[in-house]
Amino acid sequence: MLALDHLKKIILAIQPLQDNVWNEFASIWKPYEAKRKTLLTKAGETERYLYFVLDGVQRGFYAHDDGREATIVFTYAFSFSGIADSFLLQQPSRFFLETLTASSFLRTEYKQVNNLLQRYPDFQACMFKSLSFTFAGVLERQIELQCFSAEEKFRALLKRSPHVLNLIPHKYLASYLGIDATNFSKLLGTVRL
Structure with missing residues (x-):
C-alpha cells in the first residue's frame, strides 16, 4: 500500500x-527521512511540520532543568507526529521530538494546513474531530497518571498498545508511565494479562 493510501x-x-x-490535502505532503536519535523539534523552537509516520518510532518529551526527562508521547507507523500545541498555535515548543529509530514520514508545513483550514469546512471538521479524539486520549492518560497504581498503569499500557514492549526501549516506557525503571522491570516479570 502506498504512503498516501495509509x-x-x-x-x-x-x-x-x-x-x-x-x-489538495494529499498534494501538500512530501517524503522525509530521519536517522535514529535525530531531534526533529527542540524546546524553544516553533514546530513547523506535521508528520505522518510511515516507519520508525519517535517520542515527545519534556526536559527539566535538572536533567530529568518525562516522556509525553510515542508515535509510530500510521500515526500523526509533531509537537501539536506548538504547531497549531505557532508558538515555541516546551517539548522535544526525537526519533528513537530511523524513521520515514510524510510531512507538511503549517501554512499549507492552515490554508486548507481557511478554505474547506470539511477539512475544518476533520481537524476538529482529530483534535477531539486527541484531547479525549490526553484526559484518559491524565487519569491514569494521577489515579492508577504502577501496576494499573502498566496493565493499561499493555491493553492499549501491547506491541510497544518490542518497539520502545523500556527506560522510555517507564518514563512515559511515570514509574521508576526498576519497578518497570519488576512489572515485566510479574504482570500477566
Whole structure:
C-alpha cells in the first residue's frame, strides 16, 4: 500500500472529504527521512511540520532543568507526529521530538494546513474531530497518571498498545508511565494479562 493510501484511510475514517479536498490535502505532503536519535523539534523552537509516520518510532518529551526527562508521547507507523500545541498555535515548543529509530514520514508545513483550514469546512471538521479524539486520549492518560497504581498503569499500557514492549526501549516506557525503571522491570516479570 502506498504512503498516501495509509494517510487517506486514516483521514477518511475521521471525516469524509470531497475528492477535490482530499486531492489538495494529499498534494501538500512530501517524503522525509530521519536517522535514529535525530531531534526533529527542540524546546524553544516553533514546530513547523506535521508528520505522518510511515516507519520508525519517535517520542515527545519534556526536559527539566535538572536533567530529568518525562516522556509525553510515542508515535509510530500510521500515526500523526509533531509537537501539536506548538504547531497549531505557532508558538515555541516546551517539548522535544526525537526519533528513537530511523524513521520515514510524510510531512507538511503549517501554512499549507492552515490554508486548507481557511478554505474547506470539511477539512475544518476533520481537524476538529482529530483534535477531539486527541484531547479525549490526553484526559484518559491524565487519569491514569494521577489515579492508577504502577501496576494499573502498566496493565493499561499493555491493553492499549501491547506491541510497544518490542518497539520502545523500556527506560522510555517507564518514563512515559511515570514509574521508576526498576519497578518497570519488576512489572515485566510479574504482570500477566
